[in-house]
Amino acid sequence: MKNLKYLLSYCLMLFSFSTNAQTLNLIKNDADALISSTNQKKVLAFKEHHIRGSYPVSIAFYKTTHIVFESPIKYFDAGSNRIICDRVEGVDNVLKLKAAQIGIFETNVTVITHDGKYYSFLVSYNESPNKLNITMAAGLNDDFEQQVSDRPEKIVFSDTYYTETEMIHFSKKMIELSNTSKHKIQHIADKIGKVQFKLIQLATKEGKIILCISMKNSSPLDYGLEYMKFYVRDKTKRKKEVSQEIELKPNFVYVEQEGIPDGRKLGDADASFNFVFMMPKFSIGKDKHFEIDIVERDGSRNMNLKVDYETFYYQMNKL
Known part of the structure; x- marks a missing residue:
């Protein structure tokens, strides 16, 4: 009777081991399939003309940078609270930028104007920026390698849309x-x-x-x-x-x-x-x-x- 008891225990142990091994094999097979599927997943192919570059702009804490657009600003957003970003009071097509704190940082600003144009700026801190008054001139390419213009541009006043x-x-x-x-x-x-x-x-x-x-x-x-x-x-x-x-x-x-x-x-x-x-x-x-x-x-x-x-x-x- 005692030998029979040991024999049954041994058989149960073999069955449990066999079952766990099968489970592990199933899990391994599923993981291999998932990895294979991931490696074969298609990635969207972005071409050069699909990518909108960002204009580099430096801002300071003790100075204010103004950007003049051709059309009134419909939407704007700053990527960080380290900068002050707002429309000029009483003027619809001028955005003012200023650092909210002293220190090196980098963030972005996005602007959409009423004429449907989209602008992206890469903003960094510099207490001595080389440009304080920037005009987004007509015909300017949407490429980060192009430089913004310093020539005077029209000012559009709030609630009037007159230049x-x-x-x-x-x-x-x-x-x-x-x-x-x-x-x-x-x-x-x-x-x-x-x-x-x-x-x-x-x-x-x-x-x-x-x-x-x-x-x-x-x-x-x-x-x-x-x-x-x-x-x-x-x-x-x-x-x-x-x-x-x-x-x-x-x-x-x-x-x-x-x-x-x-x-x-x-x-x-x-x-x-x-x-x-x-x-x-x-x-x-x-x-x-x-x-x-x-x-x-x-x-x-x-x-x-x-x-x-x-x-x-x-x-x-x-x-």
């Missing part, structure tokens, strides 16, 4: 229109001493508001202009009532200096200037004013121009 040349053309047209007494606004002005600011023209162009303001400094003292700010404000303010105001920011500013020799600057004594501002579309109610605050730098000759409801709507021309 800088077109904006200057509109501005000059506004000034010409203001020189015609028939269309000139006469009654909206403010004056301190011999310095006067006057709203001389209001116009609209495809929904945008364009205004022309003249400045005449007949005094012997220069007028340093700190800023002009634009608001829609309540016409009247009662006691214990909170006044509401909305600040408006121009999309474009043009300054024409009349008879100013080279070397002189804005606000100099015995000089006249014309300002043209293109504003985003807005309107005012009968209980509102459109107001312009004018502040002197290091001085107190601060002025205010109030445009009433009637002037805003009934003396506005169409360009």
